[in-house]
Amino acid sequence: MDDLKKLQLVFQTLADYNRLGIIRFICEKERSVGEIIKTTKLSQPLVSHHLRVLKENGILETRRKGPFIFYYIKDKKILDAINLFSELFKNSDIKDKTRSKFCSGWISSNYNNKT
Amino acid sequence: MDDLKKLQLVFQTLADYNRLGIIRFICEKERSVGEIIKTTKLSQPLVSHHLRVLKENGILETRRKGPFIFYYIKDKKILDAINLFSELFKNSDIKDKTRSKFCSGWISSNYNNKT
DNA sequence: CATTTATATAAACGTATATTTATATGATAT
DNA sequence: ATATCATATAAATATACGTTTATATAAATG
DSSP states (O other): OOHHHHHHHHHHHHOOHHHHHHHHHHTTSOEEHHHHHHHHOOOHHHHHHHHHHHHHTTSEEEEEETTEEEEEESOTHHHHHHHHHHHHHOOOSOOOHHHHOSOOOOOGGGSOOOO | OOHHHHHHHHHHHHOOHHHHHHHHHHTTSOEEHHHHHHHHOOOHHHHHHHHHHHHHTTSEEEEEETTEEEEEESOTHHHHHHHHHHHHHOOOSOOOTTTTOSOOOOOGGGSOOOO
16 A cells, blocks of 8 residues: 555545544543543444544554443544644634644543553 | 534545645646646546545635646645644655655745746 | 443445546637 | 637546444453
């Protein structure tokens, strides 16, 4: 697979409203599937499907914690890249940096709750 | 339209192999439709369609020059953003910055050939 | 071991969109 | 004005993929 095809797959992965919503919810700390379902109000199989796509395309990673499976952003640089697009293409008239940032960032203190 | 939807539309616009190819070809200087057809080897209506999508979604802009219509990158920052993803997700083992950059950049000396 | 909770998978369905084929518009030159 | 070149548009087709419905796996608990 050439690099252009890989790039296309990444954009395709991000080109879904629900998946972006999931990423935005996950972006500051890892979340269990149940939390994602509750917050996004999407059906369980649909969330599961989107999470799989996001994982298969290198956006998310998982870790099991008892019966729960937590999803988290694989590489935090991805958030910077998404933020860049978010700031470039926000359609609101008020272009203040704080408001329309896609994700303010990962909370590193939430990253070490190993079981 | 909320910002998340706008972001989704931008990624959707970039989530096509042929469109990415067109952007990469256009990225260093404006190009006429004919040049794009010749280089990408895509059919004329297909190129026209993709150019329209790219323009409608704020990636490209046009300018007429006689019988020709030239397309160019509307905001060069878009290239930086694409480059960021390109470097994050290149699948080649050799991860040298030079090779897998999506676009080395706009050649500003090619930007002022007004008619 | 059986039941419940948490998550994943499979099949079926509908829709959006990339591509093709055919035609139209718009500018230039003879 | 007409023929030609450059580009756009419209309709038709095909396919990819998001969503739903139904079922399966996997872990925990009594």
